[in-house]
Amino acid sequence: MKKKRLVFMGTPEFAAIILNYVLDWPGGEVVAVYTQPDRPSGRGQKLKPSPVKELAVQKGLDVYQPKNFKQEQDIQVLAALKPDFLLVAAYGLILPGKVLATAKVAPINVHASLLPKYRGAAPIQRAIMAGEPATGITIMLMDEGMDTGPILLQRAMAIGINDTAATLHDDLAHLGGRLLVEALDKMVQNKLVPIPQPEELATYAPKLKKEEGLIDWNRPCLQVHNQIRALYPWPGAYFDWVRPDQKKIRLHIYPGKVGPDLTEKVAPGTILGVEDNLIAIACADKIYYTPEVKPENSKALDAQSFYCGYLSKKCVSG
Numbered sequence: 001m002k003k004k005r006l007v008f009m010g011t012p013e014f015a016a017i018i019l020n021y022v023l024d025w026p027g028g029e030v031v032a033v034y035t036q037p038d039r040p041s042g043r044g045q046k047l048k049p050s051p052v053k054e055l056a057v058q059k060g061l062d063v064y065q066p067k068n069f070k071q072e073q074d075i076q077v078l079a080a081l082k083p084d085f086l087l088v089a090a091y092g093l094i095l096p097g098k099v100l101a102t103a104k105v106a107p108i109n110v111h112a113s114l115l116p117k118y119r120g121a122a123p124i125q126r127a128i129m130a131g132e133p134a135t136g137i138t139i140m141l142m143d144e145g146m147d148t149g150p151i152l153l154q155r156a157m158a159i160g161i162n163d164t165a166a167t168l169h170d171d172l173a174h175l176g177g178r179l180l181v182e183a184l185d186k187m188v189q190n191k192l193v194p195i196p197q198p199e200e201l202a203t204y205a206p207k208l209k210k211e212e213g214l215i216d217w218n219r220p221c222l223q224v225h226n227q228i229r230a231l232y233p234w235p236g237a238y239f240d241w242v243r244p245d246q247k248k249i250r251l252h253i254y255p256g257k258v259g260p261d262l263t264e265k266v267a268p269g270t271i272l273g274v275e276d277n278l279i280a281i282a283c284a285d286k287i288y289y290t291p292e293v294k295p296e297n298s299k300a301l302d303a304q305s306f307y308c309g310y311l312s313k314k315c316v317s318g
Contacts, residue, residue, distance in 0.1 A: 021177025150194030256290035
């Protein structure tokens, strides 16, 4: 059977992991890769290519980086590639109908949730923040809506109590790559039937904002834990702590674990000390343990370093 012509569209590391699986699919050939334009990065604000572009260049693939598809010429260039499949994963652009129509067989999207739940830009983080016990990958046919097309394949994945957005991201990316290849195999054999999404079950996962990282310690400890791990590594969770000398500093909190019930009445947000190399912080109902914190404009500190630098006038290491 003649190999299918594939155009891959994606931008972040999540998409780059999936692209590697696509490149190994014997049934197709990636004829081009689309990714977002290079962005300024770091102190020097030098233009940095996306992870997908870096991989594509390494593999010798043609790369296209239109700002959007509002120019007819960009759509004509894509159409001239004669793709059988458009394969989209975290591209970051809304694709108009004219773009989707360039795929002779189908435009297919890889989405990191069990659609119709958590449509949108931040499905991994929103699922963790909501305390969901599971998430997954959906392979879907694309239409002009936001993650609204018919479902081709779905596979669930458990969310562990200490999973973070970072750990779940990598696991879901690999699952997405495997499931996309499985979907392609079944589609070329006409073994998939698209299933419309039940609209009444739809929920949304809007883009994250930095201010969502502010921790309210008056909430139950499990909710605080879900927030901290959902927002790691970006944008990160933080709060403004009043030091023993009454100076206020912003502390960024690393994911830790839910501890035991509070045995004494103490104001939520109070740093109780260090236990077993973990910093103990009071929530509304329980103690939250974190292995390290990062004061604003400073390096990250483990529990012992934080204790010596901020909690104890006399620090004995050991």
